Amino acid sequence: MTFRKYLVLAGVTVFAAAGDSMLSHGMKQIGSISLYHLQGLILAVLNPWVAVGILLLLAFFASYMNALSWADLTYVLPATSLGYVLLALVAKFALHEQISLMRWLGIVLISGGVGFVAGGEALTSGHAEEKSKSLLLPKTVKNGAPDREGPNGGDAESPVLSRTGGSGAPATGSDR
Amino acid sequence: MRHVYTWGGILVVVFFSVVGDVLMARAMKRVGDVHELWRRAGLWTVVGRILSTPSFFFGVGGMAAAFFSLLFALSWGDVSLVAPAAASLTFIGNAFAAKMFLHEKVDRRRWIAALLVAGGVALLAG
Numbered sequence: 015m016t017f018r019k020y021l022v023l024a025g026v027t028v029f030a031a032a033g034d035s036m037l038s039h040g041m042k043q044i045g046s047i048s049l050y051h052l053q054g055l056i057l058a059v060l061n062p063w064v065a066v067g068i069l070l071l072l073a074f075f076a077s078y079m080n081a082l083s084w085a086d087l088t089y090v091l092p093a094t095s096l097g098y099v100l101l102a103l104v105a106k107f108a109l110h111e112q113i114s115l116m117r118w119l120g121i122v123l124i125s126g127g128v129g130f131v132a133g134g135e136a137l138t139s140g141h142a143e144e145k146s147k148s149l150l151l152p153k154t155v156k157n158g159a160p161d162r163e164g165p166n167g168g169d170a171e172s173p174v175l176s177r178t179g180g181s182g183a184p185a186t187g188s189d190r
Numbered sequence: 191m192r193h194v195y196t197w198g199g200i201l202v203v204v205f206f207s208v209v210g211d212v213l214m215a216r217a218m219k220r221v222g223d224v225h226e227l228w229r230r231a232g233l234w235t236v237v238g239r240i241l242s243t244p245s246f247f248f249g250v251g252g253m254a255a256a257f258f259s260l261l262f263a264l265s266w267g268d269v270s271l272v273a274p275a276a277a278s279l280t281f282i283g284n285a286f287a288a289k290m291f292l293h294e295k296v297d298r299r300r301w302i303a304a305l306l307v308a309g310g311v312a313l314l315a316g
Contacts (some may be wrong), residue, residue, distance in 0.1 A: 087211055119313050
């Protein structure tokens, strides 16, 4: 894991929590939307809070796509675990929602669970080999120097890609 | 009745989220490491490769459906219940779906985490 990849995961976390909070605030201003009056959804997008929330969720989407390109789905989702804590803090202090002790415990348990899972490898799927090949191909053609063990030529990304080869090195356990 | 609406909305969000996430994950694995590809071949190659992956569009469709159902659910319930509950149940659904459809190695560590998350969701609902 490189600093850049941690930044991407942080982006997934923060943008999702901030976007959801903004949406919630906007939707509370608008009130309940009836299934029989769907035009309310279009009006909802015109609310500034909802609009900013959508922009933040677009930023989340870009970070999320980036993360999914180099890590498992079951790794990327746990990486957003701190978002639950962030969301609870925003809900309590910015939206003034009541959060009971049981809900706090639930949030802690969820964060613990997803933090626990994040200690494993980032990429385990069968697509790892396929991905390495797809990354190798352009370079092989361009430079004429194929290198299966070091597809990135020893740059900062190489530890992650070499881990997909099955070295089993711990990814982020020490960080959580 | 409000709880029925809230939890019904949450389940709909979860279903579409899992479908969207799995398809998006599949698409992005086919694209490859975006940063690496961008540096090597340029932004337009990245965009072109993403746009030529059909599961990307199906994934976006699933996520869009999840987004609009989330809008409904958020208007019916508190954000501190709806967002974590939907995301956590999505996490469990994704663990099953990722194992079945993406062939990820969902090991004991990840299953234990799924149970912890399920417990957390039960507490959130209490």
